[in-house]
Amino acid sequence: MTELLxxxxxxxxxxxQRFRVLVLLPLTFVMVLVAIPVGWMANVTFLESLKNLVLAAVALQAGYLFxxxxxxxxASARAARVFARPVNTVR
Structure with missing residues (x-):
């Protein structure tokens, strides 16, 4: 379970890093479709499989946010370095 998360x-x-937030919807849907047969093969209960799916979806969204x-x-660090303005101390 930890490895999956x-x-x-x-x-x-x-x-x-590369995509907009809408990429999470199809990826979560694919994860649901894959989790059903994997749960059957691993011989886990339905509630445990559902719990694992929800935790995996939350981990996916947290990773996206990170x-x-x-x-x-x-990008802001790069922009601050590229567009740095000199300070005028003498008037």
């Missing part, structure tokens, strides 16, 4: 977080972070924040932080 880490993987979903990292996938969300990568998607947050990746998006990192993208904007890097």
């Amino acid at each position: 880490i993987f979903c977080f990292l996938v969300g972070a990568v998607l947050g 990746g998006s924040a990192a993208r904007f932080a890097l």
